[in-house]
Structure formats: structure tokens, C-alpha cells
Amino acid sequence: MLLRARERASELGCPAVLPGVGAVLRVLAAATNAHAVVEVGTGAGVAALWLLRGMPLDGQLTTIDREVEHQRAARAAFAEDGVAPQRTRIIPGRPGDVLPRLADGAYDLVLVASDPLGYPEYVDEALRLLRPGGVLAVDGALLRDRVADPARRDELTTVVREVGRTLRNDERVLPAMLPSGDGLLLAVRR
């Protein structure tokens, strides 16, 4: 099913997390016993399928995307994988509009994998949503090695680089960068 979801993602021109990142997400969901997960950027549902495999069966994944067509593909992927409908809550809309409506400290894991220019806002919201011990995961945090290249000073690179710097200096979290895929930045909420 993951393969079919990945094919759909590619047909839609919507990059999905690489398998190494997916495996890490699954482990994180299991390790945090993640009953409540938020994903910013549903895409065609590839990362969501990995997360759901690590989550307990009575957990629920809330996933947000502004592209209804992407979410339709994700819904098909979930159905094909036999995911019970109550295990997912698929919310269409801009993450900046939806995230403020979610409850403080009520989530075990938040994955941010959407438009990088929105990352500062989404990360800020994620830290509010996470319970102590909960984990934030930011996909694409190395931006194809541009973040590590000091000569790259374009807006996108600067914004993503600043997200990493901010999390490193934020007393509320314990951060770690995994080189998997395009860089997976993790931060455990204290």
C-alpha cells in the first residue's frame, strides 16, 4: 500500500517522505505511544501510513492540507491499507488557520512536512500542542544540503536554517538532527 501511495504522490507532484524517514516516524509513534498525532502536510498519505503503523489502534492522526485532491489520495491510501476511519481526522485548510484551533498539550507527536516558509509558524504551534515528552519532527530540515551551506542566503534557506537555530536555543525542547532523507529535525518537549 505504501508503494501505491508513493506512486500517487508522484503523480500529484507532491514529494513524500523517504522510506528511512518513514521508518523513523513509525518508531517515534511507537516509542511515544502516540495516541494523538498531528501531521502538517497530508500529501498523498505516505508519512501518515508510516505513523499509523507505529500508533496504537485506538490512536487518532489529525492531518492538515490545503489541497483537497491530495487529501482524497490520502483517504484512498488509508482505505486500501485497511485503516479504520476513526483513526484519521483529515482537515482541509491552511495549517496557519487550523493549528490554532487544536488543544494545548494534547498531542504526543507532531510532524511538520508542508511549505517550508510556514515552518516557523507551524513549529511555534507544534510546541504549544505537544505534551511534555511529546516529539516534534520537521521534515526537509536540511533542504537538500542548502541549510548547511553558509553561501546560501535565499529566503527559503534562511527560514529553514533559522527554525533549526531557534529550536537549538529553545529551553523548552531537546533537539536532534537526523540526516535521514532530506534531514529530519527532532525536538522532544521537556
Ligand SMILES: C[S@@+](CC[C@H](N)C(=O)[O-])C[C@H]1O[C@@H](n2cnc3c(N)ncnc32)[C@H](O)[C@@H]1O
Ligand atoms: C511534501 S507534501 C507532504 C507529504 C506527506 N507529509 C508525506 O510524506 O506523505 C507537502 C504538502 O504540503 C501542502 N502545502 C504546500 N504548500 C502549502 C501551503 N502554502 N499551505 C498549506 N499546505 C501546503 C501540499 O498541498 C502538500 O500536500
